[in-house]
Amino acid sequence: MPRLPRYTPSGRTTALFFVMAIVVAALAALVAWPYQRLVTWVPFIYINAVVYLVFAFVVAVCAMAAIKIGRNRNRMLGAIVGAVIGASAIGASHWFAYRHAIAEVTAELPAGAEDSPEVQAAMDEALTFGTYVRARVDTGWSLGRSGSSGKGDLTGLFVWLIWGIEALGVIGAAAYVGSQVEPFCEACGTWMKEREVWVRTDLDAASASALAHVVSADELLRPPVARDAPSRVKVAYTTYVCPTCASPGYVTLEKRWDEAMGDGRPSAAPIKYETKKETLLEVVELSRAQLAQLDAARGQAEAQPPPST
Numbered sequence: 001m002p003r004l005p006r007y008t009p010s011g012r013t014t015a016l017f018f019v020m021a022i023v024v025a026a027l028a029a030l031v032a033w034p035y036q037r038l039v040t041w042v043p044f045i046y047i048n049a050v051v052y053l054v055f056a057f058v059v060a061v062c063a064m065a066a067i068k069i070g071r072n073r074n075r076m077l078g079a080i081v082g083a084v085i086g087a088s089a090i091g092a093s094h095w096f097a098y099r100h101a102i103a104e105v106t107a108e109l110p111a112g113a114e115d116s117p118e119v120q121a122a123m124d125e126a127l128t129f130g131t132y133v134r135a136r137v138d139t140g141w142s143l144g145r146s147g148s149s150g151k152g153d154l155t156g157l158f159v160w161l162i163w164g165i166e167a168l169g170v171i172g173a174a175a176y177v178g179s180q181v182e183p184f185c186e187a188c189g190t191w192m193k194e195r196e197v198w199v200r201t202d203l204d205a206a207s208a209s210a211l212a213h214v215v216s217a218d219e220l221l222r223p224p225v226a227r228d229a230p231s232r233v234k235v236a237y238t239t240y241v242c243p244t245c246a247s248p249g250y251v252t253l254e255k256r257w258d259e260a261m262g263d264g265r266p267s268a269a270p271i272k273y274e275t276k277k278e279t280l281l282e283v284v285e286l287s288r289a290q291l292a293q294l295d296a297a298r299g300q301a302e303a304q305p306p307p308s309t
Helices: 015-041 045-070 075-107 117-126 129-139 157-179 205-213 217-221 288-303
Strands: 193-200 233-241 249-260 273-286
Touching: 015 045, 015 075, 045 075, 045 157, 075 129, 075 157, 129 157, 193 288, 205 233, 205 249, 205 273, 217 273, 217 288, 233 273, 233 288, 249 288, 273 288
Parallel strands: none
Antiparallel strands: 193 233, 233 249, 249 273
């Protein structure tokens, strides 16, 4: 079956991208400081999990900023840089925690003792990063109120496992975001403008799903069909168009429908619905004439009277 032409990244990048990679990696490391302070201050893993998700999201946004500002169109390079940004954030978080632990020990010394060369030498020998890691593994996290020993419910191997999940999550999220390349106009050297131009409601579920298998772009641009009743399925058309030149654009189709939540058993409570989404086609190339045809079909749909409910 013939395949519709789609956007393929050129694989190019810019010198600015490498500069942005260094800047963003440093920024992600700085973000690790408040993250580590929060997870150190709060000993409960449930709260730490929420803080962790926010941290991973912020690091992923940092990776996206490097891609966008640096105009990188190389998926592999973007994934590698994203992984480096994530690793910088994770490494910095552990280093900040280590330095915080040293500061706590120093604060308990008698006044002026920290200025003694002998005390400094003893602390440098005793309070190594390895010592901190062993102490943190022994302390762990609490699922509730910690006991009198100060130990949490999750210690030892569980700490290593959680650290591994933490690192894989942050690094993986940043690498994934770094590998994503949206349509880029090579002639103008700029990202194409993304815009949802049409949400059609004239197709039934079967007709909407069939759009995923079309062999001609013209089949995506057929005029809307008048319906006696509103369809339960929507198809969203999102275009990518260069804002400065007349190069071809691209379109992505997404199927949307509402699905009842719950286990299906009868209930007196009102039924709640959840919007489901499915990508039918992604970044299919359209000529400027076809983009104009899409705009005309959208205008025709808007001019039709709404179906009776």
